Amino acid sequence: MASPKEILQRRAQRVRRQVKAVANGRLRLSVHRSNMNIYVQIIDDLHSRTVASASTLDKELRSSLKGGANVEAATAVGKLIAERAKAAGVKDVVFDRGAYIYHGRIKALADAAREGGLSF
Template sequence: MASRKDTLVRRASRVRRQIKAVANGRPRLSVHRSSKNIYAQIIDDVAGKTIAAASTLEADIKSALKTGADMAAAAAVGKLIAERASQAGVKDVVFDRGAFIYHGRVKALAEAAREGGLNF
């Protein structure tokens, strides 16, 4: 029987493979959530570089939030990553949820990023 980690790695690689098939050169918005924080990066896979990043560990977000592990924190990170992407000149991205289902904090981050001006 496969361990939980093996299952998560297999699911994340399956999602990433599907994303690369439809990306058409667009950078991907990669999301990672832990039990205490949430992180987002915009990655250019062609160049292999991170264009923009945001997380609940940053001082300005951390001081404004009660915890880094709720929907309000995810929405704040989504707005911040959209703002930083627009400063970097990125408007269209592909959403990479990794091994996480599109629900709860991941969904809140995605919706806040869309409201901030990212298209995906």
């Protein structure tokens, strides 16, 4: 029987494989969530590099947030990644939620990134 960690890794690989199949050259907006923080990166898979990143650990956000593991923090990170993507010239991305279900913090981050100007 597979361990819970292996199950999550398989789910993340399955989602990532589907996302890359429909990407058509677009960059990938990858999300990682922990119990304390939330992290997001815009990744160029063709050139294997990170174009922009944001997290609740950034100095800009850390002082203004109560904690890094709530919907408010995810919304702030979503807005920040949208600003940094605009600065890098990125407009269209595909959303890679990893092994996480699309609700709560993940949904709040995605909605804030859309409001900030990213389209996916």
